[in-house]
Amino acid sequence: MDALRRNNVTVLGTGSQAMVLVHGFGCDQRMWRLITPAFEACHRIVLLDLVGAGNSALGVYDPVRYSSLQAHAEDVLDVLRALNLHQVVLVGHSVSAIIGMLAAIREPERFACLVLVAPSPSFINDGDYIGGFEREDIDELLEAMDNNYLGWSGSITPVIMGNPERPELAEELNTSFCQTDPTIARHFARATFLADHRPDLPRLHTPALILQCAQDTLAPRQVGEYMHEHLPDSELIVLDTSGHCPHLSAPQATVAAIRQYLVPTPTLKL
Amino acid sequence: MSTASPHNKEQLPELDLRLTQENLDDLYEHAPCGYCTCLPDGTLVKVNQTLLGWLGHTKAELVARRCLQQLFTVGGRLHYETYGVPMLLLQNHVREFSYTLRRKDGSTLPVLMNAVLLRDNDSQPLAVRVTLFNITERRKYEQELLRAKQQAEEQREQLARANEQLVSKNEQLSRINADLDSFVYTASHDLKQPIDNMAGLFQELRHTVTFHDPEATAMLNMFAEALQQILSTIKGLTEVVQLQRQLEQVPVEMIALRPFTEEIIRSLQQRLDEHQASFTLDFEAAPTVCMARSGLHSMLYNLLSNGLRYAEPDRAPHIKVSTTRAADNVVLSVQDNGRGIDLARHGRELFQLFRRFHPEVTGSGMGLYLVNRLVNQAGGRVEVDSAVGQGTTFRVHLPMGGFLPTPSSSANGAAE
Incomplete structure (x- = not known):
């Protein structure tokens, strides 16, 4: 299937350099709407939905393939190839910060730099590493998801899985924000929260900005610092906001931080 | 206000x-x-x-x-x-x-x-x-629902797996069945020529050689009889395979039972030189059946000839052939007053190839095997009732609905 349709790609803006924004777990490309207006004038904005989320082609969601984040990274590269993009700025939130990192490790020439919004290479505590959660916590999240999808899932789920020839089913489902097929959501949650990509950090040679929220239960300060320490070419900015979605809770600060990172300061230019 | x-x-x-x-x-x-x-x-x-x-x-x-x-x-x-x-x-x-x-x-x-x-x-x-x-109570109820849903999904997967296994078993069986057919065919074919040679040589020997042993004549006759038996077994085997192959191509048709059965009885009486037997035919309830002509012929011929051959020695054979209608079946019954079969002992082997229950009567052990196979092929089944010393009834259930002639082949019938 055509990558642009598969990932429901939207292109906005007029700039020469492309800025690709990839949403995190639990939402879709609409979560960037407070950020994109600030960059439309100087960037070509590319928005996409990860397969399984938003208005992506839910029918092509293959649980075996998408049990690893690498599959999503390949999808992102497919989109860049389809649009013939090089030297892009990739802004990835949470799990998509990792997806962006994996894509940049594979094909570095396509990326100028990465903006990693509230990233975490591994959510689970492991020895000295503080991920923030125990394995049982993640199991409980999966259960909480089950409880929350109880009401509306039954009639829709069996139809959508494995119906690539009927994309209208997916559209019907996604009339409201960030709701997706519960089976896929659960599966994606597993791929997201059980992944451990700490060993990949030193393999990234693309410059990266880490946007760390001051109080974030999902990606605590120590995690941002760990990322900064292990990414060869990274900068860490702590945003004075709480929660896991600074692009929603503190959009102006988020925009300012990205701008400052992208535009070299005048003193350096001289 | x-x-x-x-x-x-x-x-x-x-x-x-x-x-x-x-x-x-x-x-x-x-x-x-x-x-x-x-x-x-x-x-x-x-x-x-x-x-x-x-x-x-x-x-x-x-x-x-x-x-x-x-x-x-x-x-x-x-x-x-x-x-x-x-x-x-x-x-x-x-x-x-x-x-x-x-x-x-x-x-x-x-x-x-x-x-x-x-x-x-x-x-x-x-x-x-x-x-x-x-929502304490509601949550319990929801969790019941979730559990039931999971169970249903697991069972669905189990069913799918079982189904897959069945399909592959079925394919395996079909293959084995086809292999068996070609084995029987090859065996009968390969046996036929040497046996024919033996028969010819034996014939020649009887003309040219003189035996002085007084028991030689009896032994020669026994030899001839054994040859005949082998030849008829081979013939039967060939028939089983050929009928099977034919039926895969022959279309089913509506056949009027009375003239068809009468014709078979005539040829049987000539062949077996049997003129003591009496027959009752009653096809009022269902005058026709829907089957391949050669299949029906072979089936009825075998059932009727069994009725004659396995008659009680001191009782003239009487065979009743009749039809009744069940829900969506025609039941064709062939009832004799012959020796009967001990079903408690032999019932399970009744339709197996080369099984024989009356060694004192000559036979190849292929008739009932063939009958059962033909009926199964036509989408039907065979039931047997029997009492030793009193007689046997075969009831052949044939479907009415699914085996009607195709529109093209029924055109003749419709024009009548």
Whole structure:
């Protein structure tokens, strides 16, 4: 299937350099709407939905393939190839910060730099590493998801899985924000929260900005610092906001931080 | 209109009085649901008594000290951070989130949460108002549902697997069956030529060689008989395979039973030189059946010739051939008054190839095997009743519906 349709790609803006924004777990490309207006004038904005989320082609969601984040990274590269993009700025939130990192490790020439919004290479505590959660916590999240999808899932789920020839089913489902097929959501949650990509950090040679929220239960300060320490070419900015979605809770600060990172300061230019 | 509705007039003041007595503070504090308000980051700023009672916390322990998310178990906390907060910021409300509260004593309470986001004059997020409902019983019921759903899914998978196995077993059986056919064919074919040679040589020997042993004549006759038996076995085997192959191509047709059966009886009487036997034919209930002509012929021929050959030695054979109608079947019965078969002993082997139950009568052991196979091929089945010394009844159930002729082949019939 055509990558642009598969990932429901939207292109906005007029700039020469492309800025690709990839949403995190639990939402879709609409979560960037407070950020994109600030960059439309100087960037070509590319928005996409990860397969399984938003208005992506839910029918092509293959649980075996998408049990690893690498599959999503390949999808992102497919989109860049389809649009013939090089030297892009990739802004990835949470799990998509990792997806962006994996894509940049594979094909570095396509990326100028990465903006990693509230990233975490591994959510689970492991020895000295503080991920923030125990394995049982993640199991409980999966259960909480089950409880929350109880009401509306039954009639829709069996139809959508494995119906690539009927994309209208997916559209019907996604009339409201960030709701997706519960089976896929659960599966994606597993791929997201059980992944451990700490060993990949030193393999990234693309410059990266880490946007760390001051109080974030999902990606605590120590995690941002760990990322900064292990990414060869990274900068860490702590945003004075709480929660896991600074692009929603503190959009102006988020925009300012990205701008400052992208535009070299005048003193350096001289 | 003071007199028009005296009831209203008298009751209204009473109602008003009750309403004015409703204290809004009290309603907030002791409403039958939990209320709280928090800052956009979750910090609690107001909690009602109902919720405090559920949690076992005091107001001082929570306000400005704890976040809404921290009231939930970890799963709910993660869900709220990844899904609840973005939803609130994007659409200003969330509805029917199913979470679990963690009480001060460690126990839990299932709740359903609705929340709205308030914004200030500059549209900046100001506060979140949260309503929580105790859903203890409902949660149990929901979990039953979830369990049932999981079970149903597991069973569906098991069924699918079982089905796959069946399909592959079926394919395997079909292959084996085809192999068996070609084996029988090859065997009969390969045996036929040497046996024919033997028969020819033996014939030649009898003409040219003289034996002096007085028992030679008897032995020669026995030899001839044995040769005949082998030849008829081979012939039978060939017939089994050829019929099977033919039937795969021959179309089914409507066949009038009476003339068809009468023709078979005539040829049988000539062949077996049997003129003592009597026949009763009754096809009133179903005068026709739908089957391949050669198949029906072979089936009836075998059943009728069995009836004649396995007659009680001191009783003239009587065979009754008749039809009845069942729900969507025609039942064709062939009833004789012959020796009968001990079904308790032989019933299971009745339709197997080369099984014989009356060694004193010559036969190849292929007739009933062939009958059963032909009937199965036509989508039907065979039933047997038998009493030793009294007789046997074969009931052949043939389907009516699915085996009607195709439109093209029924064109002749329709024109009549």
